[in-house]
Amino acid sequence: MAADIVMDVKALKASGIIPQKDRELYTIRVQVVGGHLTSAHLAALAAIAEKYGRGRVHLTTRQGMEIPDVHGRDLEALRRDLAAAGLRLAPGGNRVRGIVACPGGHCRCGLIDPQVLARKLSESIGSREGLPHKFKVSITGCPNSCAKPQENDLGVMGTKDGLAVFVGGRVGKHPRWADRLPVLAKDDEMLLRMANAVIDWYIANGATKERLGATIERVGLASLEKSLASLG
Numbered sequence: 001m002a003a004d005i006v007m008d009v010k011a012l013k014a015s016g017i018i019p020q021k022d023r024e025l026y027t028i029r030v031q032v033v034g035g036h037l038t039s040a041h042l043a044a045l046a047a048i049a050e051k052y053g054r055g056r057v058h059l060t061t062r063q064g065m066e067i068p069d070v071h072g073r074d075l076e077a078l079r080r081d082l083a084a085a086g087l088r089l090a091p092g093g094n095r096v097r098g099i100v101a102c103p104g105g106h107c108r109c110g111l112i113d114p115q116v117l118a119r120k121l122s123e124s125i126g127s128r129e130g131l132p133h134k135f136k137v138s139i140t141g142c143p144n145s146c147a148k149p150q151e152n153d154l155g156v157m158g159t160k161d162g163l164a165v166f167v168g169g170r171v172g173k174h175p176r177w178a179d180r181l182p183v184l185a186k187d188d189e190m191l192l193r194m195a196n197a198v199i200d201w202y203i204a205n206g207a208t209k210e211r212l213g214a215t216i217e218r219v220g221l222a223s224l225e226k227s228l229a230s231l232g
């Protein structure tokens with residue numbers, strides 16, 4: 001019985017529904033790509049928080065939005081209302097998590113448009129399955145690194161010469177500064193190929209519940225770089 005409950009909690013969290021301490025109540029995590037929402041999305045979220053929660057929305061540290069205090073009986077109706085507003089639940093578990101991005105497209109320092117790249121990356125790798133653990137991605141528009149790409153499993157940074165790529169970063173209990181790959185992605189398309197190849201390598205080499213940085217330390221960065229060598 002206890003194992004069933006654990007399985008249920010895992011399945012719920014993987015679909016963006018977080019059980020709260022108070023039984024019967026849940027926090028709903030909404031997918032926000034690059035921290036960007038339209039005013040229509042915000043109005044819909046406010047209405048949904050009023051209807052199913054307590055009129056409150058929480059902003060997460062990774063640019064996500066959560067609606068706390070939703071009763072279990074309302075989950076399906078809430079999901080339908082989100083879908084009608086063009087929103088969806090944020091994936092959890094061993095998946096590519098919501099992609100973080102700075103607003104570099106209109107920032108005076110921006111060398112790329114991280115919002116456009118965030119949407120492309122979300123389309124390209126957002127549904128990848130079979131990862132050993134969670135996979136966090138961040139895109140920053142210039143070397144000022146406001147979106148902290150070095151703290152993510154995959155980080156991207158706009159530079160004058162192309163897109164710098166970082167791999168294996170994380171925070172949490174055992175933080176790790178990411179490794180910068182020696183090769184720049186010359187355009188978005190090459191970046192998408194590199195991102196998918198990094199995930200391919202991670203799936204092939206990662207152990208269960210091992211973050212990418214730990215896999216790199218165990219298998220070696222040279223192995224990952226070799227798998228990317230043909231993409232240039």
Ligand code: SF4
Nearest residue numbers: 102104107141142146
């Ligand atoms: S990382 Fe650069 S482009 Fe992005 S918000 Fe910071 S200063 Fe602007």
